[in-house]
Amino acid sequence: MTMPILGKHLRYLSAGAAMAAFVICAGPSFAATPADTLVEGFAIDDIISLDPGEAFELSAAEVTGNSYSLLVRLNLDDTTQVTGDIADSWTISDDGLTYTFKLKPGLKFASGNPLTAEDVAFSVERLIKMDKSPAFLFGQFGLTGDNVTDKAKAIDASTFALTVDKPYATSFVLNVLSSTAGAVLDKKLVLEHAKAVTPSDEYKWDTDFGNDWLKTNSAGSGPFKVVTWKANEAVVLERNDDYFGTPASLKRVIYRHMKESTGQRLALENGDIDIARNLEPGDLDAVAANADLAAISAPKGTVYYISLNQKNPNLAKPEVIQAFKYLVDYDAIGATLIKGIGDIHQSFLPKGQLGAIDDKPYKFDVAKAKELLAKAGLADGFAVTMDTRNIQPITGIAENFQQTLGEAGVKLEIIPGDGKQTLTKYRARQHDMYIGQWGSDYFDPNSNADTFTANPDNSDEGKTKTLAWRNAWDPKELDAKTKAALLEKDTAKRGAMYEDLQRKVLESGPFVVIFQQIEVAAYSAKLKGFRLGPSYDTNLVAPISK
Amino acid sequence: MTAIEASKPARRRRARGLAVNFGRFAIMLATTVLGLLAVTFFIGRVVPIDPVLAIVGDRAPAAVVERVREQMGFNLPLWQQFVVYLRQALTGDFGVSVLTTNPVMDDILRVFPATLELATVGTLIGAGLGVPLGVVAAVRRGSIADQIARVIGLIGYSVPIFWLALLSLLLFYAKLKWVAYPGRLDVAYEYTFTPITGLYLVDAAWTRQWDVLWDAFRHIILPGALLGYFSLAYISRMTRSFMLNELGQEYVVAARAKGLSEGRIVWFHALRNAAVPLVTVIALSYAGLLEGAVLTETVFSWPGIGLYITNSLQNADMNAVLGGTIVIGSVFIAINLFSDLLYRLLDPRTRAR
Numbered sequence: 042m043t044m045p046i047l048g049k050h051l052r053y054l055s056a057g058a059a060m061a062a063f064v065i066c067a068g069p070s071f072a073a074t075p076a077d078t079l080v081e082g083f084a085i086d087d088i089i090s091l092d093p094g095e096a097f098e099l100s101a102a103e104v105t106g107n108s109y110s111l112l113v114r115l116n117l118d119d120t121t122q123v124t125g126d127i128a129d130s131w132t133i134s135d136d137g138l139t140y141t142f143k144l145k146p147g148l149k150f151a152s153g154n155p156l157t158a159e160d161v162a163f164s165v166e167r168l169i170k171m172d173k174s175p176a177f178l179f180g181q182f183g184l185t186g187d188n189v190t191d192k193a194k195a196i197d198a199s200t201f202a203l204t205v206d207k208p209y210a211t212s213f214v215l216n217v218l219s220s221t222a223g224a225v226l227d228k229k230l231v232l233e234h235a236k237a238v239t240p241s242d243e244y245k246w247d248t249d250f251g252n253d254w255l256k257t258n259s260a261g262s263g264p265f266k267v268v269t270w271k272a273n274e275a276v277v278l279e280r281n282d283d284y285f286g287t288p289a290s291l292k293r294v295i296y297r298h299m300k301e302s303t304g305q306r307l308a309l310e311n312g313d314i315d316i317a318r319n320l321e322p323g324d325l326d327a328v329a330a331n332a333d334l335a336a337i338s339a340p341k342g343t344v345y346y347i348s349l350n351q352k353n354p355n356l357a358k359p360e361v362i363q364a365f366k367y368l369v370d371y372d373a374i375g376a377t378l379i380k381g382i383g384d385i386h387q388s389f390l391p392k393g394q395l396g397a398i399d400d401k402p403y404k405f406d407v408a409k410a411k412e413l414l415a416k417a418g419l420a421d422g423f424a425v426t427m428d429t430r431n432i433q434p435i436t437g438i439a440e441n442f443q444q445t446l447g448e449a450g451v452k453l454e455i456i457p458g459d460g461k462q463t464l465t466k467y468r469a470r471q472h473d474m475y476i477g478q479w480g481s482d483y484f485d486p487n488s489n490a491d492t493f494t495a496n497p498d499n500s501d502e503g504k505t506k507t508l509a510w511r512n513a514w515d516p517k518e519l520d521a522k523t524k525a526a527l528l529e530k531d532t533a534k535r536g537a538m539y540e541d542l543q544r545k546v547l548e549s550g551p552f553v554v555i556f557q558q559i560e561v562a563a564y565s566a567k568l569k570g571f572r573l574g575p576s577y578d579t580n581l582v583a584p585i586s587k
Numbered sequence: 588m589t590a591i592e593a594s595k596p597a598r599r600r601r602a603r604g605l606a607v608n609f610g611r612f613a614i615m616l617a618t619t620v621l622g623l624l625a626v627t628f629f630i631g632r633v634v635p636i637d638p639v640l641a642i643v644g645d646r647a648p649a650a651v652v653e654r655v656r657e658q659m660g661f662n663l664p665l666w667q668q669f670v671v672y673l674r675q676a677l678t679g680d681f682g683v684s685v686l687t688t689n690p691v692m693d694d695i696l697r698v699f700p701a702t703l704e705l706a707t708v709g710t711l712i713g714a715g716l717g718v719p720l721g722v723v724a725a726v727r728r729g730s731i732a733d734q735i736a737r738v739i740g741l742i743g744y745s746v747p748i749f750w751l752a753l754l755s756l757l758l759f760y761a762k763l764k765w766v767a768y769p770g771r772l773d774v775a776y777e778y779t780f781t782p783i784t785g786l787y788l789v790d791a792a793w794t795r796q797w798d799v800l801w802d803a804f805r806h807i808i809l810p811g812a813l814l815g816y817f818s819l820a821y822i823s824r825m826t827r828s829f830m831l832n833e834l835g836q837e838y839v840v841a842a843r844a845k846g847l848s849e850g851r852i853v854w855f856h857a858l859r860n861a862a863v864p865l866v867t868v869i870a871l872s873y874a875g876l877l878e879g880a881v882l883t884e885t886v887f888s889w890p891g892i893g894l895y896i897t898n899s900l901q902n903a904d905m906n907a908v909l910g911g912t913i914v915i916g917s918v919f920i921a922i923n924l925f926s927d928l929l930y931r932l933l934d935p936r937t938r939a940r
Contacts, residue, residue, distance in 0.1 A: 080774050086898055089686055172651065243654050256688050269778070272687035272694070273898060274770070274890045277778055295778075299769055299888045303753050307761045308769055461636040461903050468640070504649040 073312045077292040079568075079585055082299040082308055083318040086273050092255035093224035094164075095173040099480075099577040100296070102221050104276055106578030107294070108151075109224035109261030110285075112142055112161065112201070113215050115484055120575050121395040121536075123215045127156065127225060127262070127285070137208030137530065144199045150227040151259070151266040151281040158195035163228040165193035165203070167250040175222040178483055182206060182214070186245065212395060212532050216485035221578045226251075227260040234258075264289045264583035273298050278582070290570075290586035309334060309563060315587075316564040316571065321433075322381045328563040336563045339573035340384065342391045342481035343558040344489075345435075347427070347442065349551040351513040353473050355425065359549055360417035364410040366403045366553050368445050373405075378437040379556050386557035388543040389479075389493040389550075393575045395532070396486050396539030402547060410449045422450025427474035428463040429455050438555065439476055467511055470501070478558070479508065484576055486539040487527050493552060494519040494542050514551050616920060623916045624676060624909070628669055631905040638903050672909070681910035686902055691910035694895065699914065700785025701771060702884075702891035705814065706876035708788075708807055712815025713822055714869050718858075720819070721826025725834060726853055736823060743820025752813055752886040759809055767805040769888035776802055810887040814880055818872040825868045829861035836860075863934050870926035874919050 074080040087098040093105045114126040125131070128142040148156035168176055169189040183206025184192050192204045205214060217223070234254035240247050251260070259267035264286065265278040278294040297314065299305050305317040306324040310331065320328065328334045349356040349365065356362070375385040390397035414420060429439040436457070443453040453474075458466070467475045481488040494516045496509035503510050516523075522542060529535035546552060560580075564571050570584035639656045656662055660671060675682060681691040724736035760768045767773060771787055772780060780799050783790045788807065791800035833839065834857055842852045881893035892911060899907035 075775055078774065082769070086686075090688055174651070177651075243658060271697075271890070272689070273698075273894060275777070295774055297770065297774070297888070298890075301753075301886050301888075304756065304769060304886055304888065307756055311761060311764070311768070313768060313774075459636070459901060461640060461901070462634070465635055465637045465640060468637070506649065 074315055075293075076587055079291050079294045079316070079582060079587075080314045081294070081296050081316040081318055082305040082314040083296045083316075084300050085276060085296055085298045086300065088270065088272070088276070090252075090256040091259065091267055091270055091276075092173075092252055093221050093226070093261075094168045094171050094175065094250070095252060095256070096221070097174040097482075100276075102576070102578040103580050104267065104270075104278070104296070105221045105224055105259075105261075106263075106580065107265045107278060107582050108259040108263040108267055108281075109221070109226070110148075110156075110263050111221075111223045111225065112218050113223075115216075115219050115575065115579055117572075117574055117579060120393045120484065121212070121532075123219050127161075133211060137211075138204055138206075140203045140205070140214060141196070142201045142203075144201065145285065146199065148262060148285050149283045150230065150262045151283055152227055152230045153283060154227050154229050156225065156227070156262050157198045158201040159198070160228045161201040161225050162190075162193050162195045163231075164224065164226045166190055167226070167231070168222055170246050171250055171252060172244075173252075175220075178217050178220055178222040181217065182209070207528060208530070209527060210529050210532070210535050212535065213485050213487055213527055216395075217483050220483035222483075224261060226255075227262070230260045231255065264581075265294060268293075284583075287583070289583035291582075294582050306563070309565065312565070315568055316562055318560075318562050320561065320563055325381050325561060325563065333566050334563055335566045336561055337571065337573055338381075338559045338561040339575060340392050341558045341560045342394070342484065342488075342576055343478050344386060344389060344391055345383065345438070345476070345478045345555050345558065346389070347474060347476045347553040347555065348508065348512045349474055349553075350470065350472055350511075351515075351551055352470060353425065355417075355419060355423050356473065356551065358417040358419075360413040361419065362549060362551055364413035364417070364449065365446075367406045367410040367413070368442070368449055368451070369403070369553060369555060370405040370441060370445050371401070371403065371555070374438055374441055374555065378434045378441065381559075381561055382434065383556035383558050385555070387547060387554050389489050389546055389552060389554055390486050390539060390543055391481060391489070391557050394481065394484060394486050394489075396536035396543075398540050398543050400544065400547060405445065407445070407448045414449060414451070420450075422452065424452040424454065425473045426454045426456050427476060428466055428472045429457050429476055430460045430463050431457045432460065435476055442476075468506055470511055470513055475512075480558075481576075486536075487523075490523045490526065490539060490542055493546060493550070495523045496520055508552070512551050516550070519545055612924075619920060620913070620916065623913060624673065625669070627909050627912045628672060628905075629665075631908060632665055632668070634903070636903040638905060640903070676909075676913070681913070682906035684899065684907040684910075685904040686899060686907065691906050694907065695892065695910060695914050697785070698890055698892045698895045700782075701889060702877060702893065704786045704788060705807060705810055705880075705883075705889060705891060706873060708811030709814030709818060709876050710869065710873045712812055713818030713872065716815070717819035717822030718826050718865070721823040722830055722853060722858060724823065724827045725830035728831065733827075736827070740820040740824045743816050744824075747882075748813065748817055748880070749882040749886065751816075752810070752883055755809060755813060756886065765805075766809040767802060768809070771803060771806050771889065772799070773802050773806075810883050810889060813883060814876055817880075818869075818876065821872055822865075822869060826861065826865060829864055830857060833857040833861045859933075863930060866926050866929045866933065870922050870929075874922045877918050877922075878915050 083100060085100040088101045089098060090096045091101055091104055093109055096102065096105060111126045112128045113123040116122040116124045127144055127148055129145045131140060131142045133140055144158060150156055165179060166189050168179055169184045170186045194202060196202050231251035235248045235251045236253055238244065238247055238249050257270045262285065264281055264284045266281045268277040268279045270276045275298060276296040280289045280292050282288065299308065302319055302321040302324045305314065306320055306327060308314045309317040325336060328336050349362060351357045371385050385401065386392065387401050387403060388398050392399060414422065427439060429435060439455050443455055446453045463475065466472055467477070479489065479492065492507040493509060495507050496514065496516055497505055497520060499510060499513060499515045509516050519542060522538065526535055526538040529538060560573055562573060567587055569586045574580050638661060639652055639659065660668055679692065683689065684691050684694050687694050720736050724733040727733055756768060759765045776799050780796065783793065787803040788800060791803055839852055839857060842856055878893060881897045883889065884891045884894040896908055896911040899911065
């Protein structure tokens with residue numbers, strides 16, 4: 042007697058379920074992005090600001106790179122050179138201190154305001170005065186809040202002059218100017234949105250230079266302008282119809298925050314996004330098998346390395362440093378763990394930068410390593426720890442290294458940790474070994490040399506926490522050589538000096554460089570003109586059409 | 588007559604009891620919130636992460652690091668930092684998030700509706716299907732239906748939701764193309780539609796934008812159904828055991844003897860009594876979903892509070908973590924209070940006392 046009544050209820054239930062299913066499938070679902078809009082699936086949770094005077098994150102650099110113009114830009118066909126962006130031409134004074142830029146005629150910002158040398162001078166002034174993370178780039182030229190208005194100024198409406206404190210290598214100065222910190226901002230627009238600030242000991246100025254507003258807006262003259270940024274959701278760009286160069290073919294670009302590789306791949310296959318930016322090897326294989334999709338890759342300015350803290354007496358022995366370089370199974374790591382995301386690379390300068398070498402003197406060789414360890418008096422091996430960020434491919438490489446070290450009798454203990462946690466320990470020099478990455482701050486060899494081979498004060502109180510300092514490594518004469526290379530006028534000679542520095546570090550530096558990151562993106566084969574640049578700020582979207 | 592006379596002091600006694608109850612509740616609330624604040628604050632400060640590093644990044648020069656440390660007050664003794672924080676928090680100022688640079692309260696008001704909407708859909712599905720399933724399993728104990736319900740519950744409870752999410756995405760989105768992905772709306776709508784409450788389904792219906800409503804529905808249904816399945820698993824198991832307990836009671840036998848139909852006994856008498864503890868189960872499951880299902884939010888690119896807090900935690904953005912924890916804690920307390928009220932409504936005995 043229970044049955045029929047329960048049966049009735051079940052019938053209602055299943056009828057309801059069937060109706061729900063019907064409703065779901067009834068809808069049309071031809072997923073496609075709008076024809077005038079480019080949609081990218083991209084992990085953009087690293088963005089903290091879109092103000093070029095503040096932003097220092099990779100995804101933010103891509104946004105500012107597309108929405109602002111610079112004086113000079115990296116030449117994407119020969120990345121050891123720069124070409125003029127808003128600068129038509131430039132001259133350098135005989136003493137090598139003053140750079141004078143002549144601007145192209147008739148330039149305009151996205152707001153419609155004319156772009157003059159006054160705006161360029163203002164942009165440098167606010168960068169230095171705000172003194173946020175990217176300010177040090179121009180600070181390298183000896184610019185300070187007190188002298189910047191004298192050192193970076195407009196001579197007339199179309200002439201801008203920058204005076205640096207030392208006769209630096211021309212290539213260095215121009216490369217720094219090509220970074221997003223050199224973005225030219227619309228002075229009038231920015232000041233309209235500036236907020237008053239009460240000056241204090243830490244911050245001497247009475248304005249925020251529009252920083253608050255620029256975090257989520259743009260005031261540039263690039264091919265696009267920022268419409269909105271919603272943290273962890275999306276960045277929306279719209280075409281700047283007043284752009285002085287070749288106008289973008291698409292009206293709108295949307296970077297949609299998507300963290301998960303498989304999700305990105307599915308959305309790409311279904312046509313809900315046009316470009317997937319964070320695919321893992323498995324999903325890249327699926328893309329390769331799909332005729333409607335294509336993949337593209339470009340080496341980026343980031344190298345991954347293992348470093349040996351010289352405070353540890355065992356790790357300070359030159360034979361141990363050498364032995365460890367023989368104990369990385371480069372081939373196996375290259376073929377599996379970093380397949381599609383990196384290329385084996387052993388020198389500290391990323392390929393593409395001036396002077397970068399591609400020497401690979403080290404091969405996985407246990408016998409050789411054992412011999413070296415015996416010479417160091419450690420024939421029976423020893424125990425050592427490595428702080429390891431729990432993220433791939435770092436963890437995988439650490440585990441692989443643990444095993445290959447074991448073959449030579451060295452017992453490696455991996456200490457897993459969150460990124461900020463391992464970094465905090467690293468910066469306090471409390472690690473034995475550390476595995477991490479270093480990305481160039483600007484596309485010049487000095488960016489990496491200044492951290493791998495510079496260490497002016499190796500004491501615990503040292504203020505300049507370069508990578509050499511963090512590993513308590515005194516690079517001795519290399520420190521002076523790094524400084525000399527910065528002043529070398531002859532670009533070819535300068536390149537040779539960096540080659541020499543890299544070879545010295547390869548031979549005896551406590552850094553086991555393993556690979557250089559390559560960025561891979563998969564995209565709908567319908568897209569034309571899509572290309573990845575050597576850095577995130579040169580991942581240009583303007584040439585893309587559908 | 589005498590009964591009415593006696594009820595006056597009784598009412599007064601009850602009113603006094605209510606005031607005492609309320610006072611006790613207020614004290615409990617205050618200590619809970621204070622405890623929550625203190626524990627989160629100190630955990631946030633003892634983690635071996637330099638908060639300044641989170642703000643300025645790895646590359647900042649030493650001078651900038653020192654300046655920011657002073658600005659943020661990180662060089663003060665810990666208890667002083669706590670007092671400063673407490674004073675701000677009491678005025679509703681949870682500080683500014685390092686990651687998004689917005690006031691934490693603004694951020695939470697932006698991300699919380701997304702989670703609220705998803706959790707509500709999830710709970711509606713979970714309770715709507717879980718309760719009947721549990722009842723059926725209890726009534727037909729040991730039958731095939733019971734076994735099926737058990738397997739469904741077991742799978743829902745033991746399979747990692749992350750895996751299930753990817754699998755369902757593969758099936759319903761990539762292969763069958765029934766649902767939409769990623770996020771809460773299609774790109775075409777996302778930047779033309781202005782939300783009012785932040786609950787897209789409600790907003791779209793309110794403004795009569797039926798195409799947006801449909802699109803929002805197609806986006807929410809899959810993550811909602813997944814969370815629903817997850818809570819269904821729990822709710823159906825609990826319903827089954829509550830129902831088994833009720834069906835063994837004497838009043839059920841009495842009702843049967845009286846000749847009531849079995850359907851009436853099960854769905855009106857037994858379920859009504861089982862509903863009292865069931866409300867707590869559903870409320871707790873709802874509160875659990877409101878904390879933000881981090882993995883589901885990650886897979887579906889759902890900009891909810893779980894994702895927000897996890898991301899903040901990983902980046903040592905302590906203001907955001909603290910603000911988020913307090914909001915979630917308050918929601919938890921509010922839901923508990925609400926289920927207490929429902930108790931009174933469902934169980935007349937609790938009303939008298």
